[in-house]
Amino acid sequence: MNASRRGFLKSTSAGAAGLLLGFYLPERSELAAQTAATGTPAKVNAWVRIGTDDSVTLMIHKSEMGQGTVTSLSQLLAEELECDWKKVRTEFPPIDPAFGLQGVFGSQSIRSGWMPLRTAGAQARDLLVRAAADRWAIDKAECHAANGVISNTVNASKLTFGQVAEAASKLTPSANVPLKTPAQYKLIGKSMPRLDTKDKVTGATKFGIDVRVPGMVYAAVARCPVFGGKVVSFDATKAKAIAGVKDAVQISNGVAVIADNTWAAFAGAKALEIKWDEGPNAVFNSGAIRKSFTEQTMQPGASARKVGNGAIGLNTAAKKIDALYEAPFLAHAPMEPLNCVAHVRADGCDVWASTQMQTGIAGLAAQITGLPPNKITIHTQYLGGGFGRRAGTDYAGEALEIAKAIKVPVKVTWSREHDIQNGNYRPASVTRFAGGLDADGWPLVLTANIACPPMGGGGSFGGGRGGGVDSTSVEGIADLRYSIPHMQVDYHSVTGGVPTTYWRAVGYTQNTFFGESFVDELAVAGGKDPVEVRRRLLASTPRLLGVLNLAAEKAGWGKPLPAGHHHGVAVVNNIGSFTAQVAEVSVTAGKLKVHKVVCATDCGQVVNPAIVEQQIRSAIVFGLSAALKGELTIDGGRVQQSNFHQYDVARMDETPAVEVHIVPSTEAPGGMGEAGVPTIAPAICNAIFAATGKRVRRLPISATSLA
Amino acid sequence: MATIRFTLNGKPQTVDVAPEMPLLWVLRDTLGLTGTKFGCGMAICGACTVHVNGQSTRACSVQANYIAGKNVVTIEGLSADGTHPVQRAWIEKDVPQCGYCQSGQIMGAAAMLAKNSKPSDADIDEVMKFHICRCGTYQDIRAAIHRAAELQAKGGVG
Numbered sequence: 001m002n003a004s005r006r007g008f009l010k011s012t013s014a015g016a017a018g019l020l021l022g023f024y025l026p027e028r029s030e031l032a033a034q035t036a037a038t039g040t041p042a043k044v045n046a047w048v049r050i051g052t053d054d055s056v057t058l059m060i061h062k063s064e065m066g067q068g069t070v071t072s073l074s075q076l077l078a079e080e081l082e083c084d085w086k087k088v089r090t091e092f093p094p095i096d097p098a099f100g101l102q103g104v105f106g107s108q109s110i111r112s113g114w115m116p117l118r119t120a121g122a123q124a125r126d127l128l129v130r131a132a133a134d135r136w137a138i139d140k141a142e143c144h145a146a147n148g149v150i151s152n153t154v155n156a157s158k159l160t161f162g163q164v165a166e167a168a169s170k171l172t173p174s175a176n177v178p179l180k181t182p183a184q185y186k187l188i189g190k191s192m193p194r195l196d197t198k199d200k201v202t203g204a205t206k207f208g209i210d211v212r213v214p215g216m217v218y219a220a221v222a223r224c225p226v227f228g229g230k231v232v233s234f235d236a237t238k239a240k241a242i243a244g245v246k247d248a249v250q251i252s253n254g255v256a257v258i259a260d261n262t263w264a265a266f267a268g269a270k271a272l273e274i275k276w277d278e279g280p281n282a283v284f285n286s287g288a289i290r291k292s293f294t295e296q297t298m299q300p301g302a303s304a305r306k307v308g309n310g311a312i313g314l315n316t317a318a319k320k321i322d323a324l325y326e327a328p329f330l331a332h333a334p335m336e337p338l339n340c341v342a343h344v345r346a347d348g349c350d351v352w353a354s355t356q357m358q359t360g361i362a363g364l365a366a367q368i369t370g371l372p373p374n375k376i377t378i379h380t381q382y383l384g385g386g387f388g389r390r391a392g393t394d395y396a397g398e399a400l401e402i403a404k405a406i407k408v409p410v411k412v413t414w415s416r417e418h419d420i421q422n423g424n425y426r427p428a429s430v431t432r433f434a435g436g437l438d439a440d441g442w443p444l445v446l447t448a449n450i451a452c453p454p455m456g457g458g459g460s461f462g463g464g465r466g467g468g469v470d471s472t473s474v475e476g477i478a479d480l481r482y483s484i485p486h487m488q489v490d491y492h493s494v495t496g497g498v499p500t501t502y503w504r505a506v507g508y509t510q511n512t513f514f515g516e517s518f519v520d521e522l523a524v525a526g527g528k529d530p531v532e533v534r535r536r537l538l539a540s541t542p543r544l545l546g547v548l549n550l551a552a553e554k555a556g557w558g559k560p561l562p563a564g565h566h567h568g569v570a571v572v573n574n575i576g577s578f579t580a581q582v583a584e585v586s587v588t589a590g591k592l593k594v595h596k597v598v599c600a601t602d603c604g605q606v607v608n609p610a611i612v613e614q615q616i617r618s619a620i621v622f623g624l625s626a627a628l629k630g631e632l633t634i635d636g637g638r639v640q641q642s643n644f645h646q647y648d649v650a651r652m653d654e655t656p657a658v659e660v661h662i663v664p665s666t667e668a669p670g671g672m673g674e675a676g677v678p679t680i681a682p683a684i685c686n687a688i689f690a691a692t693g694k695r696v697r698r699l700p701i702s703a704t705s706l707a
Numbered sequence: 708m709a710t711i712r713f714t715l716n717g718k719p720q721t722v723d724v725a726p727e728m729p730l731l732w733v734l735r736d737t738l739g740l741t742g743t744k745f746g747c748g749m750a751i752c753g754a755c756t757v758h759v760n761g762q763s764t765r766a767c768s769v770q771a772n773y774i775a776g777k778n779v780v781t782i783e784g785l786s787a788d789g790t791h792p793v794q795r796a797w798i799e800k801d802v803p804q805c806g807y808c809q810s811g812q813i814m815g816a817a818a819m820l821a822k823n824s825k826p827s828d829a830d831i832d833e834v835m836k837f838h839i840c841r842c843g844t845y846q847d848i849r850a851a852i853h854r855a856a857e858l859q860a861k862g863g864v865g
Contacts, residue, residue, distance in 0.1 A: 066805030066842045193801050200806030201797040202789040203742020203782035207807060210741035218736065243708070243725050261736040262745070263728055335746050335754055335807040335841050384744070384807025385841045416747045610801065614847075618804055621843025644751040644839060652845040653832040 080121030107671025191610030208354030281497035302468030313445025313486030317436020336384020426503030441526030476511025512678030568687025575671030619676025716784025753838030
C-alpha cells in the first residue's frame with residue numbers, strides 16, 4: 001500500500017488530522033491506527049482473518065524459533081488463499097483445537113502443515129469467492145480470485161477480500177476444495193524474504209523475556225545443584241536485605257526470590273541459604289558414568305535391529321575391526337535464557353512464553369491452577385532459540401507455581417548459569433562397534449551396542465519404547481540405510497543421574513557421528529574409497545545415494561585439493577529428508593581448520609529455498625559447536641560448567657564457508673531444522689582421519705586427537 | 708539508590724536505581740527498552756551490546772553509575788526507522804533467524820564500521836567473534852557487514 005492510499009484510509013476513518021499525520025507516522029503506528037479504525041478483522045476460518053481494509057492476518061500455530069515458520073507457513077496459507085502477500089501479517093494464536101497439537105519439535109512444522117494449511121487457505125479463498133458470487137448473483141465458477149481481489153468474469157467488476165470477508169465468515173466451508181498443482185504455485189518454492197526480519201533488526205520483536213505486564217514482579221529460582229534434589233529448609237534473611245527483593249517462596253523445584261527487577265531477583269536467589277536433600281543422584285560423576293556405560297556395551301542388550309546374524313557375520317568375516325565411540329552430555333544453550341510470565345487469578349490464568357510446547361503448557365496450567373482449559377490462555381512469544389530445550393515445560397511450571405502463590409503477574413528469568421546447570425540435556429552415550437569385511441574388502445557385518453540414557457527423563461517426551469528400546473536413543477544407527485548383509489544393534493537403557501531430553505536432531509546428533517565414522521573405518525580397513533563404499537551400500541536407497549553423489553561431485557571428491565587440505569564425507573536420512581556433507585579441513589601443527597562444507601539435501605518439495613539454505617548453514621554451526629567444543633562434565637551429581645566461558649560454542653572465525661545444493665523433488669516435504677546437524681561431526685572427523693591418520697572416536701575433538 | 712542522569716538515544720534521561728545495577732537491567736526493567744538482550748551476564752556473548760560514547764559496550768557488565776553523564780545508544784536509537792546502513796544490509800541479506808542476538812550483533816557491527824569503514828574478513832572476525840549466535844548466522848552477518856560498508860560509503864543511500 002503506498003503512502004497516499006494509507007493516508008486516504010486514515011482520512012476517511014479518522015478525520016483530517018489522521019491524513020496529515022499519516023505521511024509521517026512510522027509504519028507500525030499507522031498499522032495500529034488502521035486496525036483500530038477498521039475494527040476486528042473477520043475470522044474467515046481458524047487460520048485467516050481479513051479486515052475491511054484488506055489486511056490479511058494469518059495465524060501461525062507453530063512457534064518461530066529461527067527456523068522460518070512465520071514465513072514458510074504463511075506461504076502455504078497465502079498460496080491457496082490468493083491474498084496480496086504484501087498485506088500479510090501474522091499472529092501466534094491461543095490454543096484452539098482447530099490447530100491440533102500446538103508445539104514445534106521433530107522438524108514437523110512444514111511436514112505436518114503441508115496439507116492442512118494449504119487446505120485452510122483454499123477453503124478460505126473458496127468462502128471469499130462464494131461471498132462475492134452471492135453479492136453478484138452469479139456462479140462461483142464465474143469468479144476469479146488473485147492477489148486479494150475477486151474478479152467477476154461476466155461483467156469485469158471487482159471486489160476486494162476485505163469487502164466480502166464479513167459475509168464469507170458466515171458461510172459454511174466447502175469440504176473438497178481442490179488444491180493447486182505445482183505448476184500453479186506463485187509462492188511455494190520461492191525464496192520470499194522472511195516476514196520477521198524487519199522487527200528483528202530494530203529490536204521491536206517481542207521474545208518471551210521481553211514481556212511486561214502491568215503489576216508484574218520479577219523472580220529467579222534457586223534450584224538444587226544435584227538433579228532431583230529437594231529443599232529441606234531455607235533462610236531468606238540475606239536475600240531480603242538486598243534492595244529490590246520483596247519475598248521468597250518455596251516451590252516444588254526450589255526457592256523463588258521475588259523482586260522488583262531481574263538483577264535483584266538473581267542476586268536474591270544467590271543469597272538464599274538453603275539446606276538441600278540432594279537425593280540419590282549426588283553419587284554420579286563423569287568418570288564413573290563413562291565406565292558404567294562402557295561396561296554395559298559389553299553385554300547383550302535389547303534388540304533394536306537385526307538383519308542376518310551378527311555373530312555369523314563376524315565369524316565368517318575375512319577381516320574384523322572394532323571401535324568404541326563416546327559422546328558427552330550437552331546443553332542446548334539457546335541465546336534467550338529460559339523464562340516465563342504467568343498470571344494466576346481465581347477466574348483465569350494467562351501464560352506468556354517463548355515455548356516449543358504450547359499445548360503442554362496449557363495442560364500443565366490446568367493441572368497447577370485447577371482451572372478449566374477454557375480459562376487458560378497461552379500467549380506465544382517469539383523464541384530466542386529453542387533447539388529442543390523449550391519443548392519441555394519446566395520453566396512454565398515454575399512460573400505458574402509462583403504466580404499461584406503470589407497472585408500477581410510474575411516473570412521468572414533463568415540466568416545463564418541456571419540454564420547450563422539446571423537443565424535437561426542431550427544424553428552422554430557410548431557405542432561399541434564390531435564390523436567385518438568380506439574377502440573383497442566390502443562390508444559384510446556391522447554390530448553396534450549402544451548405552452544411552454533414554455531421552456524422556458526430566459523432559460516432556462517418553463520416546464518410543466518397544467521391547468526395552470528407546471527409539472530416539474538408537475536412531476542414526478538402528479536405521480542406517482546401508483545394505484550390509486549382517487547388521488545387529490543392541491540397546492542398553494542407562495542413567496547418569498542427569499535429566500535428558502531432545503536436542504536439535506536428537507539421537508542422530510551422536511549416533512550419526514558414531515555410525516558414519518565407523519562406516520568410514522570399514523571403508524579404510526577394506527582399502528576402499530569412503531564415497532565408493534557408501535555408493536555401493538546405498539544402491540537401493542536412491543534419494544540418499546543421490547545426495548551423496550551430488551555432494552561428492554560439487555565438492556570435487558577425489559580431485560586435487562589445496563596443499564594440506566583433506567575431504568571427509570557423511571550422509572544421513574532423518575526427519576524425512578536426505579542429506580550428505582563433504583567437509584574440507586586442514587590440520588596444521590595440531591590445529592584444526594574447517595575450511596568449507598558442501599551440503600546436498602533432498603527434502604522433497606521445498607517451500608522456501610532461502611530458508612532451507614539458512615537452516616543448513618545454521619545446523620552446520622550448531623553441529624560444529626558440539627564437534628569442536630561441547631562437553632558438560634558431572635561431579636557429585638552437579639554440572640561443573642556454568643556459562644559460555646566454560647561451555648563455549650562456535651564463533652564466527654571458526655565457521656566454514658557453506659555451499660548448499662537442493663535436489664529438485666516432487667516428493668512430500670521433509671523436515672529441515674534438524675537435517676543438517678548430524679553429518680557435520682562425522683564429515684569433519686573423517687576428514688581429520690584423511691589428514692592425520694588418527695581416528696576421532698570421542699567428542700568433542702580433543703587436542704590430542706590432532707597432535 | 709542514586710539519581711543518574713545520562714543521554715539515552717539522543718534524549719536526556721534520569722533514573723533512580725541502585726548505582727551498581729547493570730546498565731542492561733536499567734534499560735530492560737527500569738526503562739522498558741527490551742531491544743537490548745540478556746544472554747550471559749558476564750560479557751562473553753555480546754547479546755547486550757550498546758554504544759556508550761560511541762564505544763561498543765556490554766551493558767550487562769557496566770554499572771549504572773558508570774553511565775552518568777554519558778551518551779548511551781541502544782538498538783532502538785540506532786536509527787529512527789531501521790534505516791542505519793547496518794540495519795538495511797541486515798534486511799537485504801535476511802540475516803536473522805531467531806533474531807535474539809541480532810541487536811547486539813548490529814550494535815557491534817555499527818560501532819566497528821564507525822571506526823573502520825572498509826573492514827576485511829579478518830577485521831570483521833576479530834570484532835564479531837565475541838558475539839555468539841546459536842542459530843549460526845555468522846556467514847550471513849559477515850556478508851551483511853561488507854554490504855553495510857558499501858551502503859555507508861554511499862552515505863547510507865544505495
